[in-house]
Amino acid sequence: MKTEQRALTGWGRTAPTVGTLVRATADELSSDAGLSATVGARGAIARGLGRSYGDSAQNGGGVVVKLVPGADPIRVDHDAGLAHVDGGVSLDVLLREIVPQGWFVPVTPGTRFVTVGGSVASDIHGKNHHADGSFGAHCTRLGMLMADGSHRSITPGSDPDLWWATIGGMGLTGLITDVTFRMIPIESRHCVVDTERVPNLDALLEKMETSDHLYRYSVAWIDLVATGKHLGRSVLSMGNHASLDDLRELRPKAVDNPLDFDPTTFPDVPNGVPNVLNRLAVRAFNELWYRKTPKQHHGTESLTGFFHPLDMVGQWTRLYGSGGFLQYQFVVPFDAVDTMRTIVARIAAEGHASFLAVLKRFGAQSGGFLSFPTPGWTLALDLPAGVAGLGRLLTELDELVLGAGGRHYLAKDAFATPEVVRRGYPQLAEWKKIRNAADPTGVWVSDQARRLELV
């Protein structure tokens, strides 16, 4: 076990707090000199790669555990199509191991740099949510380090309450040490992708409704700077994993080594860069992104290009300068599509520099008490944190979202209030009961949990 005092923030680089960062394996943590000897009155929380945008994986004055993978962190059961993976393993490392063996993760977010433990704790979703659901829906077993220091293995059948309180439970029921989940078989490291420019929001909503079922993956990038008749103009991208037959037709050169997977990344953005993602730059970027997209395109893209384009630039959030940024993501039910229209119009009218806003249709819930995805439309947008008047706008949007029966994504949240979460997550009280039973002394706690009164 290694410990150090460190100032930590989420991916948005706002609201830092100092905690004791402990790097240890699951075995070290469950030993007598482990968790129980380290954790004091301020409790502990797990931290993966720090990709939650807000304060979910920091714990001011307390312990922050960075789980070090064990001796055999990735085990693949080819017959059952199952992966047994240590919680601290990143999807990047995992994909490098399993893609060449013909497997893909059941769910990937827009970055490979999240851990498997974090994927469960945030019950992450990806472009295939409308078809496959969230990460938790594909898990069959969890290894957990409980508040009392014991190491348990649970399944949805053995401990249904604890299971569904842990899926999307933000690490507040226990530390997720290892996960067993179903993988997706693939024939190649490519996707067959249809990309299309859509001139406005109404056309987009209709297009997604009518064609989502034809594709496993679908997402729309919306230009939230465009107004008037261009309001909600988008680039819609929909795809499926490419089979060998697809490759023969579309990319014959890739047929010989269809599963080669070695994504490269460019150097990090250096620290201390001023905020270059200002209104003007974002407007220009959005314009360019829209214009560079052909009206309609059918072709192949690599897994990296299709799923993780931003991973090519390390530490890209530094482009927001020292003020940091926040991401605002919510979902509203399908029947509240008018609310989504209102919100898009409201953001566009306000003219804030929103870079890379993403719209997606969610499918079925996983069943996690605090799991975010629920059937409906979800919108995620990035905003620089230092902008005046942003708080007022977001509070106004909060009301619209909650009024329509929607909610906000805790892994992205850095702004919500206890009231907003209470209203968005009707099962919060039930979750708290289960959580308190699993952790009666309140060992697991984060800055976010305190801020939102989750514990």
Add this chain to the structure above:
Amino acid sequence: MNAFDQPQNILVLGGRSDIAHAIVRQLASPALRSVVLAHRGGDTIELNGVDDSVAVQCVPFDATDRTAHAAFVDGIVAEHGDIDIVIQAFGQLGGPEVNTDPTAAGDLVDVNVAGAVSSGLAVAAQLRTQGHGVLVVLSSVAGVRTRPSNFVYGATKAGQDAFATGLGHALAGSGARVMTVRPGFVRSTMTEGLNEAPFSCDPGDVADAVVAGLRNRKSVVWAPGVLRYVFAVLRVVPGFVWRKLDS
């Protein structure tokens, strides 16, 4: 604290301070849950311009009761949780007698210096435990160079200011911070009836400077900002000039 550094809980030591009220009003947002106004009487004080949903609590606090300060802070935390911002706003101006009467001067030192140090340390211990939080210390330009007309008051402010900046350095790396605020003459209840000095301002102006300073993580702010440069000069002018300026 959220992504906009909006506090949830604020503690004001010296709950009657007009400047502190102005700061709280500026920091108020939907995130704000509680404001504790601690002052000698502990009786109810009106705090205008803050939403009804914010719990405003008035509690007794005696700056000279140094043995009670640690327990006082613990009590606030037990009731409200982590404190994001503490404003140390108490302090007395003292009458004309403090420049000559040893007892009166000693009493002023008790409140303005000893009280500031002991309550400041009690707060610092809590902020260190939390790994975050800011202690905003309302110092004064009077402590930058003491004037013959109020040198005892100036000396207390110099003591408080030196303590605050030193504490800020001592807390580096802990997540807790100190921001020392050096206002000039502020038109407030405390200065009612006094002759205004040049560069005087209102409590709201000080609050503006404080909020901007918090956003930019400053360790020292002046209000108005120009005083930083004015005092860079005044600090080094010859003694006979300095005395002349005060008369």
